[in-house]
Amino acid sequence: MFMKTAMAMCAGVLVAGSASAADMTGYVSDSECAMSRSTVKRATDWIVSDKFEACVKKCAKDGSPLIFVTEDNKVLKFDAASLPKATALAGHHVKVSGEVAGDTLKVASISAIPMQAK
DSSP: OHHHHHHHHHHHHHHHTSOEEEEEEEEEEEHHHHHHTTTSSSGGGTOOHHHHHHHHHHHHHTTOOEEEEETTOOEEEEOGGGHHHHHTTTTOEEEEEEEEETTEEEEEEEEEOOOOOO
16 A cells, blocks of 8 residues: 555656646747846736837847746746747747746747737
């Protein structure tokens, strides 16, 4: 009985440490902009819809890595395989399906959704 309990506990720890499936909305931003506004509670508090895309593309061109910013202003890195998908939507409000492991997002699908005017 003890062995079964111990094995079940170990299996639970392994599952808890693995990636979790995620469907969420947020923004494809660059790390420089997002990190400089990391104390704000919501992404919409700092994203100005008519300037965001141009700003993100300029910063990314200058070397700031693209990242995903959740609606509640949490930052996730894109895994290497997801970067081409994210790059196509730099500066956009997006809906993402994928997996989150720690602070990294692996994108299965990503699509633009309307940006809220500010």
